[in-house]
Amino acid sequence: MNVFVIRHGETEWSLSGQHTGTTDIPLTDSGRRQAERMRPVLARHTFALVLVSPMQRARETCDLVGLGAAAIGDPGLIEWNYGEYEGHTPQQIQAKRPGWLIFRDGCPGGETPSQVGARVDQVVTRVRAAKGDVALFAHGHVLRVLAARWIGLPPRAGQHFLLNTGTLSVLTYYHEVPAVRVWNGHAAD
Numbered sequence: 001m002n003v004f005v006i007r008h009g010e011t012e013w014s015l016s017g018q019h020t021g022t023t024d025i026p027l028t029d030s031g032r033r034q035a036e037r038m039r040p041v042l043a044r045h046t047f048a049l050v051l052v053s054p055m056q057r058a059r060e061t062c063d064l065v066g067l068g069a070a071a072i073g074d075p076g077l078i079e080w081n082y083g084e085y086e087g088h089t090p091q092q093i094q095a096k097r098p099g100w101l102i103f104r105d106g107c108p109g110g111e112t113p114s115q116v117g118a119r120v121d122q123v124v125t126r127v128r129a130a131k132g133d134v135a136l137f138a139h140g141h142v143l144r145v146l147a148a149r150w151i152g153l154p155p156r157a158g159q160h161f162l163l164n165t166g167t168l169s170v171l172t173y174y175h176e177v178p179a180v181r182v183w184n185g186h187a188a189d
Contacts, residue, residue, distance in 0.1 A: 009034035034166025035064035048132030053077035079139035083110025117155030
């Protein structure tokens with residue numbers, strides 16, 4: 001089994017560095033091109049299951065790679081709820097709360113790392129029950145937690161998995177041990 005983990009393409013807020021959780025914004029033209037570049041790579045595979053965050057930036061990415069018709073919305077893949085930090089950049093947050101780290105501290109009025117981890121664990125259970133390859137379309141922070149949970153690490157370990165927009169990663173198994181095959185790759189990788 002290979003789990004193709006796709007972070008949506010660029011948005012205006014990912015470009016500016018603003019935390020985009022519940023704000024439902026579209027891809028930029030560049031973000032659409034990022035998604036389209038993944039189409040030939042994903043077209044070489046057959047998927048037993050395609051899950052997508054209900055947010056339009058993830059759905060649009062899924063549609064542009066040609067898997068939208070097969071996709072099932074999964075609220076477990078929605079981005080971290082940033083609460084009071086929604087729309088703020090890391091620099092703005094650090095000015096108010098020096099030393100803040102989302103994977104340790106969570107967000108006031110939003111989600112804690114353990115809450116995101118619990119959501120992601122449900123997605124991982126669903127993925128592991130699939131009979132074949134899976135594609136997941138979602139967002140940066142939630143997918144970083146997913147990578148950590150896939151290999152048995154706590155949600156806070158997501159801090160070690162940097163993830164750019166419009167990227168393709170692959171989770172799999174090494175014998176029976178959950179493993180990361182590719183992380184933060186581009187369609188040409």
